[in-house]
Amino acid sequence: MTIQTKQCNRVNYGGTRAATRYIVVHYTSNRGDTAKNNVDYFARENVGASAHFFVDEKETWSSVPEACVAWHCGAKSYRHPECRNSNALGVEICMNDKQGKVRQASIDRAVLLVRALMAKYDIPVDRVLRHYDVTGKHCPGPMVDDPALWTAFRAKLTQTEQEEEDDMRYKYYDDMPDWAQPTVKKLMDKGYLKGEGDGVLNLSEDTLKVLVVGDRAGLYEA
Numbered sequence: 001m002t003i004q005t006k007q008c009n010r011v012n013y014g015g016t017r018a019a020t021r022y023i024v025v026h027y028t029s030n031r032g033d034t035a036k037n038n039v040d041y042f043a044r045e046n047v048g049a050s051a052h053f054f055v056d057e058k059e060t061w062s063s064v065p066e067a068c069v070a071w072h073c074g075a076k077s078y079r080h081p082e083c084r085n086s087n088a089l090g091v092e093i094c095m096n097d098k099q100g101k102v103r104q105a106s107i108d109r110a111v112l113l114v115r116a117l118m119a120k121y122d123i124p125v126d127r128v129l130r131h132y133d134v135t136g137k138h139c140p141g142p143m144v145d146d147p148a149l150w151t152a153f154r155a156k157l158t159q160t161e162q163e164e165e166d167d168m169r170y171k172y173y174d175d176m177p178d179w180a181q182p183t184v185k186k187l188m189d190k191g192y193l194k195g196e197g198d199g200v201l202n203l204s205e206d207t208l209k210v211l212v213v214g215d216r217a218g219l220y221e222a
């Protein structure tokens with residue numbers, strides 16, 4: 001994963017952090033913003049707030065150095081007994097959607113970053129929290145309104161490679177991309193492709209590509 005850096009304005013964050021025990025997930029709550037927009041803003045302005053990372057569907061940007069305290073989950077009162085700016089890294093997911101929803105690709109990219117941070121600082125998944133879990137703030141909004149989104153996010157943090165691979169497979173004909181369906185239908189009609197029963201085909205994207213190339217080459221016309 002490539003992480004680009006644009007250092008936050010020095011007035012927006014604190015000194016060296018004592019410990020790194022938690023990761024706090026946020027969203028920027030802006031529509032149509034990018035990670036780059038955010039790091040530019042925090043580099044330029046004096047806003048008295050900050051986060052270590054900003055993620056959108058295409059890029060991951062570092063703003064506050066990991067060793068320093070970013071000001072992302074401070075509050076007058078807390079729901080969480082232990083997690084504070086002084087012991088937590090802050091990750092902001094950028095909205096990047098005109099409907100106000102977090103795009104799945106941005107969530108997926110945040111998963112990759114949080115996973116890398118968990119490994120680097122030996123942080124278990126139960127110490128990955130929403131801003132909401134720390135202070136009660138409605139952040140990241142979509143993952144507070146729909147706890148299933150948050151549950152899915154946390155599940156992905158500990159997913160094994162095999163589970164990930166299974167996730168990437170197209171189980172049913174209807175789920176397959178438009179470019180692959182005519183080929184798959186042809187192969188099913190001809191009885192070349194039988195699947196695993198109950199209509200489960202379980203094909204990877206790579207396999208679909210190979211089948212489509214074969215179709216274009218006329219291999220299945222006999």
Ligand SMILES: [Zn+2]
Pocket residue numbers: 025026027072131137139140
């Ligand atoms: Zn937040």
